Amino acid sequence: MNDLVNQIQLVGDWLTSSEQWHGDDGIPHRLAEHLTYSGLSLLCATVIGLAFGLLVGHTGRGAFAVATVANLARAIPTFGLVVLVVTLAGLSTAPVLVALVALAVPPILINTFEGVRGVDPDARDAAKGMGMTGWEVLLKVEVPMALPLILLGLRVAAIQVVATATVAAYPGLGGLGRYIVDGLSRNDYELVIGGSAVVVALALVVQAAFTALRRAVVSPGLRPAVTKP
Amino acid sequence: MIRFDAVSKNYPNGTTAVDGLSLELAEGGLTVLVGPSGCGKTTTLRMVNRMVEPSAGTVSLGGRDIREVAAPELRRGIGYVIQHAGLFPHRTVLDNVATVPLLLGWGKKKARSRAAELLELVGLPATMAKRYPYQLSGGQQQRVGVARALGADPPVLLMDEPFSAVDPIVRGELQAEFLRLQKELHKTIVFVTHDIDEAIKLGDHIAVFRTGGKLAQFDTPEKLLEHPADDFVADFVGQDRGIRRLSFVQASGLPLREGPVLPVTAPVAEARALGEPWVLAVDAARRPLGWAATDDLPSGGTLTDATLVPLGHTFSLTGDSARAALDAALLSPSRLAVGVDAQGAVAGVADAYELSAAMARATTLTDVPADAATAPEPGASAASTTPAGLTKGDAGESGPEKDGGAGGDGR
Numbered sequence: 001m002n003d004l005v006n007q008i009q010l011v012g013d014w015l016t017s018s019e020q021w022h023g024d025d026g027i028p029h030r031l032a033e034h035l036t037y038s039g040l041s042l043l044c045a046t047v048i049g050l051a052f053g054l055l056v057g058h059t060g061r062g063a064f065a066v067a068t069v070a071n072l073a074r075a076i077p078t079f080g081l082v083v084l085v086v087t088l089a090g091l092s093t094a095p096v097l098v099a100l101v102a103l104a105v106p107p108i109l110i111n112t113f114e115g116v117r118g119v120d121p122d123a124r125d126a127a128k129g130m131g132m133t134g135w136e137v138l139l140k141v142e143v144p145m146a147l148p149l150i151l152l153g154l155r156v157a158a159i160q161v162v163a164t165a166t167v168a169a170y171p172g173l174g175g176l177g178r179y180i181v182d183g184l185s186r187n188d189y190e191l192v193i194g195g196s197a198v199v200v201a202l203a204l205v206v207q208a209a210f211t212a213l214r215r216a217v218v219s220p221g222l223r224p225a226v227t228k229p
Numbered sequence: 230m231i232r233f234d235a236v237s238k239n240y241p242n243g244t245t246a247v248d249g250l251s252l253e254l255a256e257g258g259l260t261v262l263v264g265p266s267g268c269g270k271t272t273t274l275r276m277v278n279r280m281v282e283p284s285a286g287t288v289s290l291g292g293r294d295i296r297e298v299a300a301p302e303l304r305r306g307i308g309y310v311i312q313h314a315g316l317f318p319h320r321t322v323l324d325n326v327a328t329v330p331l332l333l334g335w336g337k338k339k340a341r342s343r344a345a346e347l348l349e350l351v352g353l354p355a356t357m358a359k360r361y362p363y364q365l366s367g368g369q370q371q372r373v374g375v376a377r378a379l380g381a382d383p384p385v386l387l388m389d390e391p392f393s394a395v396d397p398i399v400r401g402e403l404q405a406e407f408l409r410l411q412k413e414l415h416k417t418i419v420f421v422t423h424d425i426d427e428a429i430k431l432g433d434h435i436a437v438f439r440t441g442g443k444l445a446q447f448d449t450p451e452k453l454l455e456h457p458a459d460d461f462v463a464d465f466v467g468q469d470r471g472i473r474r475l476s477f478v479q480a481s482g483l484p485l486r487e488g489p490v491l492p493v494t495a496p497v498a499e500a501r502a503l504g505e506p507w508v509l510a511v512d513a514a515r516r517p518l519g520w521a522a523t524d525d526l527p528s529g530g531t532l533t534d535a536t537l538v539p540l541g542h543t544f545s546l547t548g549d550s551a552r553a554a555l556d557a558a559l560l561s562p563s564r565l566a567v568g569v570d571a572q573g574a575v576a577g578v579a580d581a582y583e584l585s586a587a588m589a590r591a592t593t594l595t596d597v598p599a600d601a602a603t604a605p606e607p608g609a610s611a612a613s614t615t616p617a618g619l620t621k622g623d624a625g626e627s628g629p630e631k632d633g634g635a636g637g638d639g640r
Contacts, residue, residue: 120315120318122314123315123316123317123318124315125280125311125315126309126316126317126374126377127315127328128280129278129280129309129387130304130305130309130332130378131301131302131304131305131332132332136332141317145318147319219361220361221319221320221363222319
């Protein structure tokens with residue numbers, strides 16, 4: 001019990017000390033780096049995951065390939081990938097981004113594909129039979145109906161990326177992982193716990209943002225059929 | 230209007246869905262495609278809006294080969310209703326109905342006001358407009374499906390088992406309303422069902438398909454029941470096709486006699502004096518109140534004091550069919566069917582023998598001469614005793630002309 005109180009105390013002290021809020025090693029700067037890595041890789045993953053998910057879900061062709069690729073990608077250890085890419089490509093932002101994209105694509109791809117494939121075949125048949133073109137079926141029927149699952153995939157990916165972007169610190173890059181990696185090597189627990197708290201808070205903010213987004217963009221007609229967030 | 234010329238559909242796996250179909254469907258008529266599952270009826274329907282492309286042959290619409298028009302454009306001009314309605318769950322009822330007008334670029338305002346009109350037309354209250362499909366019952370969803378198909382007022386409607394997913398009572402309501410709607414709109418309708426009763430109730434013409442995608446017979450419902458082309462059709466239309474044909478005989482042509490009818494204010498003694506086992510009590514406007522059994526009459530007073538047995542049901546001379554009349558006779562406690570006029574007043578009564586004799590003459594159901602001992606008393610009836618005409622007499626619907634247009638056998 002005392003341990004917990006002490007740790008909260010540590011986090012509090014660390015967060016409120018003025019050096020954390022200024023300079024290159026301050027929270028604002030590290031957070032900005034962290035968000036840049038996360039945002040960029042999430043953007044790339046979204047483009048890749050949505051494009052293939054929608055294509056395969058809409059046409060019904062390549063479903064097996066999607067499942068295989070996504071499962072393989074899931075099996076790749078992020079840390080291993082970072083080390084591998086750093087070894088091959090040298091120390092830069094790219095390896096971190098590649099690893100994070102590889103991490104974020106599978107949930108987006110699988111959920112988008114499942115969402116579109118799971119659209120009521122009668123609704124799809126009616127849409128086509130009333131004279132919608134392939135694009136109209138996709139954009140006016142399949143995407144709106146698959147939106148709850150698409151957003152779920154994006155949320156899972158976003159939270160994983162935000163949490164995992166800490167690995168960027170291992171090959172010597174910035175981000176919130178800096179605190180954790182440096183703290184561990186210096187046996188500075190205050191630093192480790194403080195940095196972890198910021199990462200956790202960021203994940204919670206992402207979660208809340210997606211809940212709000214879902215409320216704003218998913219049709220009320222779909223909500224009853226969707227499982228809880 | 231819709232013409233199939235030697236149309237076939239074969240699938241790569243070797244199955245033949247439709248085999249050499251030639252058929253011409255009249256403009257403004259309701260043609261039902263009926264048959265067992267796997268007979269190609271749905272494939273045939275879906276070839277009209279190019280949801281399925283024929284392997285051979287030509288489908289033309291209004292004299293024009295449908296392949297000359299791009300599929301989406303063609304489909305926007307053809308209403309499409311499917312079994313489970315296929316509504317878009319993410320759109321409100323109103324926006325579902327506005328789908329095709331929106332695709333045609335009418336603009337939101339015009340499309341929605343058109344959609345509101347259509348909801349009224351199919352009998353849905355305006356309060357439904359803002360609901361989502363999951364908030365509607367199956368029957369209501371199906372009405373929305375029909376309204377949505379009528380969106381851009383297409384001349385042709387394709388309906389694939391639209392009423393088969395709802396319970397029998399709702400189905401009956403939807404069918405009756407659909408017939409009313411069709412009388413107003415005169416669309417050219419192709420309607421697929423596996424239910425021969427529905428086919429006979431709704432169709433101006435019926436195309437019976439057999440397994441393997443062959444047309445077995447194309448005829449009016451009456452002719453189908455009267456002269457099935459072969460054993461398959463006879464078997465498919467069922468054992469009771471004789472009874473079913475009575476649906477096409479109007480009750481107005483049936484002979485009725487005065488019968489034991491007394492005002493409810495008449496003294497019991499008068500009822501007894503008729504010497505009949507049952508007496509029908511009527512009110513001041515001659516509307517039937519119930520049957521009184523002569524044996525159970527009280528010793529004195531009027532019929533008001535007697536126990537009246539419910540009628541079963543009456544039949545209307547202005548709307549019902551001979552089938553309803555016969556059913557009324559079978560269900561009546563006195564075995565007499567009570568015929569009522571448009572005002573609900575008793576026009577006369579008849580028993581099952583009298584009815585069947587008249588029906589036999591009207592429909593040539595049997596070769597037995599229809600004189601016999603049960604011949605109606607001439608002049609005793611308030612109704613005409615001329616043989617019934619062969620017009621559709623089902624549930625208040627007097628359908629369009631049965632013979633004409635693209636009749637004849639399937640080719």
